[in-house]
Amino acid sequence: MxxxxxxxxxxxxxxxxxxxxxxxxxxxxxxxxxSTVVGGEATAKFARIRNAKAELTINGFQRGGSGGGPSECDGRFHPDDTPVVALSTPWYAHGQRCFRSITIRGPNGNSATARVVDECDVSHAHCKPNIVDASKAVWEALKVPHNQWGLMAVTWSDD
Known part of the structure; x- marks a missing residue:
């Protein structure tokens, strides 16, 4: 077969x-x-993403940060020095990407690996369907000068 x-x-x-x-x-x-393989517990894996064009934004995932409440995936806050992201609703895939690593590539050629912990809900005005909302640690890993933090065109892929 x-x-x-x-x-x-x-x-x-x-x-x-x-x-x-x-x-x-x-x-x-x-x-x-x-040709995606089947995952456990009677759920199919989501379609893998390779080199998706996105807008990288900055978010505070810790208590009192700009992200607001705790992360969707685990109901917890995450320190700014941890490389975590929120993906816009279509990419978040109803939580199927929770705790998975993604690789983000910046226009400067640098890349960073981050863990998905939250959704950037497109029903809110600031969240478009192509957002990767990243912690400070991701911006640092991409070696982006602090004065350029906020919005940057990137690509990302599932690891």
Missing amino acids: DTKHCISIALAVLLAFCSSRAACRIVYEKSAAN
């Missing part, structure tokens, strides 16, 4: 166990098209 056939069978089984058939069908179709 070839790999694509096995993936199709696994995804069909996944579809049978999903609580929302419409949502599962979308995941199934995207996964089958991208």
Whole structure:
């Protein structure tokens, strides 16, 4: 049996166990098209992202920071010296990227690895669908001068 056939069978089984058939069908179709393997607990992995164009913004993830409340993924605050990000709603994928690492590449050629801990909800005016909202540690890892912090065009990929 070839790999694509096995993936199709696994995804069909996944579809049978999903609580929302419409949502599962979308995941199934995207996964089958991208030959994505099935994850645990009857959930399909999201479509992996490579070199997505984004706007990097700055956010405070610690208590009292500009992020407001605790992070969506774990209900906790995170220190500014920890490389963490919030992804805009489409990329956050209903929390499927929680605690996963992403690689962010800046226009200066530097890159940084950060962990997804929060969603930048596009229902709020400041959050567009292409935002990677990053802690100070990410900006430092990208070696961006402090006077240029705030908004920068980047690309990012799932690790």
